[in-house]
Amino acid sequence: MPKVVVVGSLNMDLIVRAPRRPATGETVMGDDFRILPGGKGLNQAVAAARQGAATAMIGRVGDDDFGRRFLAFLDSEGIDRSGVRTTPDCATGVGIVTLAGGDNAIIVAPGANMRLTPDEAANLPLAAGDVCVGQFEVPLAATEAAFRRARDAGAVTILNAAPAQALPGALLEVVDILVVNEIELATLSGAPISQSSGAAEITAAARGLLRGDRLVIATLGARGAMAVSREGLHEVTGHVVPVIDTTGAGDCFVGAFAAALAGGCDRLSALARANAAASLSVQRPGAAPAMPTAAELHEGLSRTH
Ligand code: RIB
Secondary structure: OOOEEEEOOOEEEEEEEOOOOOOOOOOOOOOEEEEEEEOHHHHHHHHHHHOOOOEEEEEEEEOOHHHHHHHHHHHHOOOEEEEEEEEOOOOOEEEEEEEEOOEEEEEEEOHHHHHOOHHHHHOOOOOOOOEEEEOOOOOHHHHHHHHHHHHHHOOEEEEEOOOOOOOOHHHHOOOOEEEEOHHHHHHHHOOOOOOOOOHHHHHHHHHOOOOOOOEEEEEOHHHEEEEEEOOEEEEEEOOOOOOOOOOOHHHHHHHHHHHHHHOOOOHHHHHHHHHHHHHHHOOOOOOHHHOOOHHHHHHHHHHHO
């Protein structure tokens, strides 16, 4: 069965919940603090593995307690970590997450993530039908090397262009499926897209990023997602659920989507599964620990049909 290979970041998330965020120079008392595994790459790998996909992670951790905790966590999730190297004299990446008013704001200190080299990504054990997933929290050169290798092997490449930054043309060239939120779509397209943009504006901006058979997916939080390809537009509406923590919801979408493709789903069924999986993840605290299992997704989907 095809596998999912995630080339990406591992950040230990230091999460504080507070009634509101402080203004510059102000101190606000929070009411809950947790340390949980995260990082966009790791979250996506966990989301894929919990959906039953054979999953491998390629990345770097530091030679410290957080790094060792990640290695044990990857083992406990059944994720192949032979491509995760421990980097001496370097801290494991961390995400400083503030939760306020049902939403999150994050600062990442990438540490070891930025030591990933193109060489480590250039020889991935990929085969036709596998799915290779990347994001922007490791060096772009490593992601590009992985995607070139994936293309040579006949694997599908999915780029989650997060966090938002300009995308070099050479990397975009080797992307089969591009997943962006509103901010990332605005950054890549140059269009003034925001959370209040309508379907027509989002579709027009996404169309500008199409090449050949590429699929561009805009994830729109509670509004659901829109997928644009040369065949046209396909929309999935968001599920109305009680939200506990939105951290990693986009990562859940990407990982579940990749797992569905690896499992043989077509792109539109994968979209529906990913949308439903993300709506389950926001109902639990944390990023990686909140990813739903295949059984939970099955139950969630049967409740909504
Ligand atoms: O997408 C959520 C993730 O972004 C967090 O887990 C944090 O570590 C940052 O990478």
